[in-house]
Amino acid sequence: MAQHPIFAKQAQKAKGFCAALLAVTGLAATTHAALAAPRHASATPPAPTAPSFTAEQADHGAQLYAGTCAMCHGAALEGAHDMPPLRGLFVARWANTPLNKLYAYITHAMPLMAPGTLPLQDNIDVMAFLLRENGTEPGHTPLPADENRLAQMVFPAPNALPPVKAAQPGKAPRTR
Structure with missing residues (x-):
C-alpha cells in the first residue's frame, strides 16, 4: 500500500534527523575518548610504594x-x-589496597556515631596507628594527607608483615 505524500515526507525527515543524531553522537563519543586518553601515558603504571609514617x-x-x-x-x-x-x-x-581508599572510608564512615567529624590529619594519624599495630614499622617520612600520594601507597599484605606478638592484658599487640 502506498503512503500518503505528507507521511512519506515526514518519514524522510525523521530518517534524516536520526542519521544526523547518530553522526553527532558518534562524533561526541570519539572526541570524549580522545580527550580522556592520556597524552603521555607510560606503558606501565608506577609500582605502589610501601607506606611511610612517623612514630609521632x-x-x-x-x-x-x-x-x-x-x-x-x-x-x-x-x-x-x-x-x-x-x-x-x-x-x-585491605591488603594491597591503595591507602587513599582506606583514608576515604575512615574519613567518611568513622566514627560510627559521628562520621566525618575528625579532622583530616587525625584520620591520617589513626591510619598510621593501624599500620604500626598491624606490623608496619614507622619511618622518618610522615604519612601524607594528600589523597594522590596515598593512592601510590598500598596497605601491606599479611605475608609482607613480621609476625605479631601475643597481646598482654590491657595492651595492644606489637611487632618485634
Missing part, C-alpha cells in the same frame, strides 16, 4: 584511637559490640 603520627593516632575508636573496635583492636577487629581479617581485606 602513630602515637597521636593511638591517643585518638583510644578516645574515639576503642569503644567499638576494642582497646587491643580485637573488635567489640558487633564491630570488626582491626587486625587479622582487617589486614587481609
